Amino acid sequence: xxxxxxxxxxxxxxxxxxxxxxxxxxxxxxxxxxxxxxxxxxxxxxxxxxxxxxxxxxxxxxxxxxxxxxxxxxxxxxxxxxxxxxxxxxxxxxxxxxxxxxxxxxxxxxxxxxxxxxxxxxxxxxxxxxxxxxxxxxxxxxxxxxxxxxxxxxxxxxxxxxxxxxxxxxxxxxxxxxxxxxxxxxxx
Amino acid sequence: xxxxxxxxxxxxxxxxxxxxxxxxxxxxxxxxxxxxxxxxxxxxxxxxxxxxxxxxxxxxxxxxxxxxxxxxxxxxxxxxxxxxxxxxxxxxxxxxxxxxxxxxxxxxxxxxxxxxxxxxxxxxxxxxxxxxxxxxxxxxxxxxxxxxxxxxxxxxxxxxxxxxxxxxxxxxxxxxxxxxxxxxxxxx
DNA sequence: TCGTATAAACAACAAGCGTTGCATATCCTT
DNA sequence: AAGGATATGCAACGCTTGTTGTTTATACGA
Numbered sequence: 104x105x106x107x108x109x110x111x112x113x114x115x116x117x118x119x120x121x122x123x124x125x126x127x128x129x130x131x132x133x134x135x136x137x138x139x140x141x142x143x144x145x146x147x148x149x150x151x152x153x154x155x156x157x158x159x160x161x162x163x164x165x166x167x168x169x170x171x172x173x174x175x176x177x178x179x180x181x182x183x184x185x186x187x188x189x190x191x192x193x194x195x196x197x198x199x200x201x202x203x204x205x206x207x208x209x210x211x212x213x214x215x216x217x218x219x220x221x222x223x224x225x226x227x228x229x230x231x232x233x234x235x236x237x238x239x240x241x242x243x244x245x246x247x248x249x250x251x252x253x254x255x256x257x258x259x260x261x262x263x264x265x266x267x268x269x270x271x272x273x274x275x276x277x278x279x280x281x282x283x284x285x286x287x288x289x290x291x
Numbered sequence: 292x293x294x295x296x297x298x299x300x301x302x303x304x305x306x307x308x309x310x311x312x313x314x315x316x317x318x319x320x321x322x323x324x325x326x327x328x329x330x331x332x333x334x335x336x337x338x339x340x341x342x343x344x345x346x347x348x349x350x351x352x353x354x355x356x357x358x359x360x361x362x363x364x365x366x367x368x369x370x371x372x373x374x375x376x377x378x379x380x381x382x383x384x385x386x387x388x389x390x391x392x393x394x395x396x397x398x399x400x401x402x403x404x405x406x407x408x409x410x411x412x413x414x415x416x417x418x419x420x421x422x423x424x425x426x427x428x429x430x431x432x433x434x435x436x437x438x439x440x441x442x443x444x445x446x447x448x449x450x451x452x453x454x455x456x457x458x459x460x461x462x463x464x465x466x467x468x469x470x471x472x473x474x475x476x477x478x479x
Numbered sequence: 480t481c482g483t484a485t486a487a488a489c490a491a492c493a494a495g496c497g498t499t500g501c502a503t504a505t506c507c508t509t
Numbered sequence: 510a511a512g513g514a515t516a517t518g519c520a521a522c523g524c525t526t527g528t529t530g531t532t533t534a535t536a537c538g539a
Contacts, residue, residue, distance in 0.1 A: 113485075119487075153527090157486075161527080255439045285473055
C-alpha cells in the first residue's frame, strides 16, 4: 500500500510521514497502543488531524506500516533476505524474531491484545514470505512446511518474549531450533 | 472473566447476555465485525446500550466471549476435553480447528483483520490449554512442544480455511497431521 | 520565474464510544 | 407479601473517529 519511503516523493509527504511515524513510535514507548488516539499522534507530530487521514486509513494501518518497517530493517540488517535455506539461516531467523518481539515488549508500554495481534499478523506474513523465498527452488510443495515453520517460529518467539525471566537467548534458540527445523530438513 | 453461563444467575442477567450473544452472532452473518457497532448489537437485542456495558467492556470483549463459547462447544461435542494424548485425538483436534475456522469463514461476512486476529488469540489459548492438559503427566517439559504444536495447528487450520477451493478436509488433515505430530511423538 | 498542481491547515459534521446519575422494573430473601 | 438489593431503561456528557469543503502554503515543470 504505502510505497518504499526512499522513493522520490514530494518532500512535504516525506516530511509528514516521517513526523507521523516518529511521533507514533515515541508514543508507543509512553502508553498502550489501545489508548493512543489519532489526535495524540498528530498533536505530537504537529500536523493536522485531517492530514493524518490523507496518509493512513486509521491507527491500525499506521501500526501495520510501522511494524513492517521495523521488522524489515532487522531482516535486512542480517542480510537474511538474500540467502537460501540452511540451518544456520533458520537459526538466525528465529533469533531475529525473538529479539524483535522481546524488544517490542521492553520498549513499548503494555503491548496488549490488539497490539499483539497486529504484530503477529504482520511479522508472520514477512516470515512466511522469507521462508517461501528460501525454498523457492524446491521440487516438492513448500506450502504446508512453510506454514508450519512460520507459525512455530512466531509461537516460540512470542512465548520467549512473554517469559517473566527470559533465559539467555542463544540457549533458548538452541532448544527451539530443532522443533522448527525438523519439518524443513528435506529442503536442506 | 465472564462465568459459566449455566451457573445460577439472576434471570435478568441470563436473558440480557443471551440476547446480546444472539444478536451479535446474527449480525456477524450479515456484516463485517469491524462495521458492527455496539448500537447495532443493542438495537437488535432490544436492550439499552448502557446495559451492554454492564456486561462487556466493549465489542472486542464480546467477540472474545462469543468465540470462546462457540469453540468450547465444538471441543465438548467431541469429548476432546476428557482424554489424553494420542495421535487419534490429535487428528481430531486438528480437524475441529479446521472445521471451526472454515465455518467462521463461511458463515461470517468478510472476516477481516481485527476479527481474524481475535479469533486466533482466543482459539490458540484454548488449544494450548487442551494440549497442556493432555500432556499433564509427562516427566519432561511440555512447554515448547505444546507451544509449537498449538501454533502449527492454528497455522494449518487458518491456511486451510483461507483456501479458495478447499480440498476435502480428511485429505488435508492427513497431510497436516505428521507435521504437528512429529514433535509430540515422545509423549505418545 | 511564473503558473499549475498538490499537500497541509482549518473548521465543522454526523456518528460511535464509554460513562454517568437517576428513575423504574425485576429479583430474591425473609 | 414486603423489604432491600440489583438489573435495566433513559438521557445526557465529553471525547474520538472518519469525512468534507474551503483556504493557504509549498513544490515543481515549462
